[in-house]
Amino acid sequence: MSSVGETLRRERLRKDLGLEQISRETRIPVRLLEAIEKDQFDSLPGGVFAKSFVRQYARFLGLDEEEMATELGKAIHPAGEPANFIGAPEPVFKVPRVVEWQGSGRSNSVLPALAWLVAVMLVCSIVYAWWQRTRRPAAAQIPAIAVHKAAAPASKPAEPPPVSASLPATPPETTGATGVGSNPAATLHVSLTADAEDWIRVETDGKVAMSDVLHPSQVKTFAAVDGLRIRIGDAGSLQMTVNGKPAGPLGPKGQVRNVEVTRDGVHILPPPPKPAPAPAPEPL
Numbered sequence: 362m363s364s365v366g367e368t369l370r371r372e373r374l375r376k377d378l379g380l381e382q383i384s385r386e387t388r389i390p391v392r393l394l395e396a397i398e399k400d401q402f403d404s405l406p407g408g409v410f411a412k413s414f415v416r417q418y419a420r421f422l423g424l425d426e427e428e429m430a431t432e433l434g435k436a437i438h439p440a441g442e443p444a445n446f447i448g449a450p451e452p453v454f455k456v457p458r459v460v461e462w463q464g465s466g467r468s469n470s471v472l473p474a475l476a477w478l479v480a481v482m483l484v485c486s487i488v489y490a491w492w493q494r495t496r497r498p499a500a501a502q503i504p505a506i507a508v509h510k511a512a513a514p515a516s517k518p519a520e521p522p523p524v525s526a527s528l529p530a531t532p533p534e535t536t537g538a539t540g541v542g543s544n545p546a547a548t549l550h551v552s553l554t555a556d557a558e559d560w561i562r563v564e565t566d567g568k569v570a571m572s573d574v575l576h577p578s579q580v581k582t583f584a585a586v587d588g589l590r591i592r593i594g595d596a597g598s599l600q601m602t603v604n605g606k607p608a609g610p611l612g613p614k615g616q617v618r619n620v621e622v623t624r625d626g627v628h629i630l631p632p633p634p635k636p637a638p639a640p641a642p643e644p645l
Contacts, residue, residue, distance in 0.1 A: 365415060365432045366400040372422045373398075387417045388495075394418065402437055409492060411437070547584035551622055552602045553591075554580050560594035575599075588623040603627060 363371070373383065384391045393414060396404040405411040412430050419429040553561065555575045563571040565585040575581060583589060593599050596612025601620075608627045612618040619630040 364400050365429055365436055366398040368424070368429070368432075369415075369418055369422065370398040372424060376422065378422075383418070383421060387421050389414055389417060400436065402433065413492065413495060544584040544586070547586055548624060549585045549587075549589060549622060550582060550604050551585075551589055551591075552580060552582045554600050555595075556598040556600075557595065559598050561599070562592040564590040585622075588621060591620045591622070593618045593620065601627070 373380075380391045380394050383389070384394060393405060396402070397415060397418060402411055405414060412433060415429050415433050416426040419426040553563075553575060555577055557577060559575050560573070561571065561575050561581075562569070563581075563583055565583050566587050566589075570583055571581065591601075593611060594617060595614065596616045596618035597610075597614030599611055601608040601611065603622055603626075608622075611620060611629065617632075619632070621628045621630055
């Protein structure tokens with residue numbers, strides 16, 4: 362079985378996450394995350410804090426935190442050595458020895474022992490409360506990540522320019538490549554976004570509206586009356602909505618697709634047939 366650090370590192374790479382991102386979400390310094398992935402547990406704070414860091418890291422990646430904590434205990438305390446720090450530590454109170462009292466000064470001798478006991482209990486309570494507080498932020502961050510990933514950028518309709526009081530208003534030009542309101546007679550409104558840079562060519566009602574690279578931060582909206590034809594360089598990275606409804610997957614990652622959008626729906630066109638090979642010349 363792989364070590365604790367190797368298991369966490371492989372899961373992080375599989376999900377394409379960086380140490381800086383995980384550090385921001387879990388509040389664990391990058392140097393400690395690197396030490397965990399290298400199984401350098403002697404570089405971590407001792408006892409329950411090392412186990413807490415490994416639990417938070419495993420929980421963030423969606424792994425079994427209890428299994429990771431158990432494997433950590435085996436790594437730090439091999440077979441034959443007691444693994445005292447697995448589970449909640451039991452505080453040990455060392456009370457000063459009370460010497461047998463004699464004479465009239467008995468009540469004064471009890472006060473130092475009680476003061477030591479109260480001080481030790483107060484310190485243990487503060488440490489335990491701080492440890493509990495460090496466990497909560499990581500659990501609260503996971504739903505926030507899912508919300509950020511689920512939210513998709515929405516296109517905002519372009520506002521018409523202000524009309525001068527002395528001149529009559531003129532209708533906007535119908536380019537078909539910017540806002541939904543650029544073609545008042547349009548019945549199809551298509552919005553395109555991409556996870557990565559993707560080359561696309563869009564024809565609206567037979568006219569070329571765009572032939573360029575679509576960047577991840579862009580949202581392009583096109584309007585048409587009868588239909589649109591879209592050629593996509595990477596079908597797996599493109600997301601399409603038609604009249605506000607998702608069109609679904611358009612193809613696998615890295616594949617070129619030709620898509621036609623009409624009033625009947627979205628149609629993925631078959632690739633054009635390959636030209637037949639030229640016949641070989643006959644021997645003389």
